[in-house]
Amino acid sequence: MSGDEAAAAVGAEAADGEEVERLKTEGNKLFAEGHHPDAIKVYTQAIQADPLNTALYTNRSLCHIKMETHGLAIADAATAIELDPKCVKAYYRLGSAYMGLGKYKDARTNYRKACQLKPNDRDAALRLKECDKQVKREAFEKAIEAGGDEAPPVSESVHIETIVVEDSYDGPRLSWPITAEFVKELTEHLRAQKALHRRYVFEILREAENILKRLPSVFDVPIPPGGTFSVCGDTHGQFYDLLNIFTINGWPSPENPYLFNGDYVDRGSFSFEVVLTMLAMKCLLPDHFHLTRGNHESKTMNKMYGFEGEVKHKYSEQTFSYFSEVFNWLPLGCVLGGKVFIVHGGLFSRDDVTLDELRALNRNREPPEEGLMSEMLWSDPQPQPGRSPSKRGVGLSFGPDVTQSFLERNGLKLVVRSHEVKDAGYEVEAGGRLVTVFSAPNYCDQMGNMGALLRFDSDCEWKAVQFEAVPHPPIRPMQYASMGSLFGF
Structure with a gap:
């Protein structure tokens, strides 16, 4: 590659990077304004230009959580973790999506991982505590059902x-x-x-x-x-x-x-x-x-x-x-x-x-x-x-x-x-x-x-x-x- 060609390639890469950053900023603005479907479209354009950018996946995942499309939120967060196994936000997103589905054990696993990666994060600790509480509640209710001690219907x-x-x-x-x-x-x-x-x-x-x-x-x-x-x-x-x-x-x-x-x-x-x-x-x-x-x-x-x-x-x-x-x-x-x-x-x-x-x-x-x-x-x-x-x-x-x-x-x-x-x-x-x-x-x-x-x-x-x-x-x-x-x- 000649010097001119190398310079052109660097310039194109910089231009692509600027476009991705512009799209990310636009997506963030749309999200802050509550326009979640539009934000998803913009983040998707940015991902197409830069498919290795973990922040774009975690941002789009949060949009899906807000729209209760938790399956898509899980997929985006999982992709971010594949790209960066230490991406704390991705574990947050997985925890939030699983919580939204009422799958507390899966949520707990991911919040626990977030706490391991970021031990001093108070928010992650609170979410993990809530998951522990819900998992214990579910276990208690199942134990009551198994023991045949279920309370009679309220109507009775x-x-x-x-x-x-x-x-x-x-x-x-x-x-x-x-x-x-x-x-x-x-x-x-x-x-x-x-x-x-x-x-x-x-x-x-x-x-x-x-x-x-x-x-x-x-x-x-x-x-x-x-x-x-x-x-x-x-x-x-x-x-x-x-x-x-x-x-x-x-x-x-x-x-x-x-x-x-x-x-x-x-x-x-x-x-x-x-x-x-x-x-x-x-x-x-x-x-x-x-x-x-x-x-x-x-x-x-x-x-x-x-x-x-x-x-x-x-x-x-x-x-x-x-x-x-x-x-x-x-x-x-x-x-x-x-x-x-x-x-x-x-x-x-x-x-x-x-x-x-x-x-x-x-x-x-x-x-x-x-x-x-x-x-x-x-x-x-x-x-x-x-x-x-x-x-x-x-x-x-x-x-x-x-x-x-x-x-x-x-x-x-x-x-x-x-x-x-x-x-x-x-x-x-x-x-x-x-x-x-x-x-x-x-x-x-x-x-x-x-x-x-x-x-x-x-x-x-x-x-x-x-x-x-x-x-x-x-x-x-x-x-x-x-x-x-x-x-x-």
């Missing part, structure tokens, strides 16, 4: 009729059958950040559980001729945005039926208010207000993302246990108008799944890590045909051909699912055969996204109704999560 152990409502209580008073007036009073009471008496909370939980128990795991709902039906996605504890949905789209009624498609709780710090309102609505309108289960209606997610801490703060551990019991009875899906399959996450690792098989699933349990129930709660669509490992680390990614095959096999025309933030509040995929709807605008006070709901007519044709976030009291997301700082809150 709590004696609601003995709970006295004090004369000093100034909130709404519940008598049965529940009335629309009570539900309206309840929502206004909760809007004012006041507590419903715990006796009434238990009564609503008991009645809602009795109603849900009677449903199959996938239920059928008709759309009356000439009528409409509204389907909403994730609300994630954003109570004031839920009330705004009812303001702009009408309050639930026999003439204005709704389905909410899971993930009522966690992240947002008004999760109790959201889910109690929804269960009260279910008691009032059992045939016109419908609920399906999301992946966050589970103990593992609730421990990580705030609902457990919130209910214990506002009420008690017993109250949280009762919610967990009710969550286990939430149906896993719905067939609307005989043509639209509604499910929180997505489709399946098998081609031969039928609606009858799904209707018969045993759902009264915590979600397993694999199988049909897990896939219904966790899976996501992908643009390419076929199936791929899940970007979340649970469930799978499925292509448009999988969607088409499922619809044809079961005589359906559309899949509606939720489970993912969308900038417009909804997104159409799979050649129009699949729609994602997400109803938590400006998710976690960070994402800047619109919220949306889908309004179906009696021919199962739909249109989207979009809305922006509304103000709420100054309580930050993840306020009650024991490890909220892990996710940047």
Whole structure:
């Protein structure tokens, strides 16, 4: 190589280095502003230019953690460790991603490695301590189950009729059958950040559980001729945005039926208010207000993302246990108008799944890590045909051909699912055969996204109704999560 050629090569390498640094700075800025999908795109461009740069992988991994795509976060952190086995940030990212999935032993292994590499890091030590606590808790619970000493369901152990409502209580008073007036009073009471008496909370939980128990795991709902039906996605504890949905789209009624498609709780710090309102609505309108289960209606997610801490703060551990019991009875899906399959996450690792098989699933349990129930709660669509490992680390990614095959096999025309933030509040995929709807605008006070709901007519044709976030009291997301700082809150 001549001197001129060597100089040119050095200059090109310097230019590439400057471009990578520029992209990294741009990605960092986008991340700080909460634009995580855009930050991922920029970090990916930088990685393509410099595939040996560990910082780019750990930065992109953190973006994936924020977006709950923990499978991709794990892959990026693992790549960084392959490049540099002493990269402390990479072990942090692995620990955080595994914690997000509730895999505490794996998280502990990686936080322990981070502490070994950086012994004086107080943050790593705190995270390791939390992992140890969770691992011991899991071991204790398994030991109790193995010994046959499991506590009876809360619904059998709590004696609601003995709970006295004090004369000093100034909130709404519940008598049965529940009335629309009570539900309206309840929502206004909760809007004012006041507590419903715990006796009434238990009564609503008991009645809602009795109603849900009677449903199959996938239920059928008709759309009356000439009528409409509204389907909403994730609300994630954003109570004031839920009330705004009812303001702009009408309050639930026999003439204005709704389905909410899971993930009522966690992240947002008004999760109790959201889910109690929804269960009260279910008691009032059992045939016109419908609920399906999301992946966050589970103990593992609730421990990580705030609902457990919130209910214990506002009420008690017993109250949280009762919610967990009710969550286990939430149906896993719905067939609307005989043509639209509604499910929180997505489709399946098998081609031969039928609606009858799904209707018969045993759902009264915590979600397993694999199988049909897990896939219904966790899976996501992908643009390419076929199936791929899940970007979340649970469930799978499925292509448009999988969607088409499922619809044809079961005589359906559309899949509606939720489970993912969308900038417009909804997104159409799979050649129009699949729609994602997400109803938590400006998710976690960070994402800047619109919220949306889908309004179906009696021919199962739909249109989207979009809305922006509304103000709420100054309580930050993840306020009650024991490890909220892990996710940047």
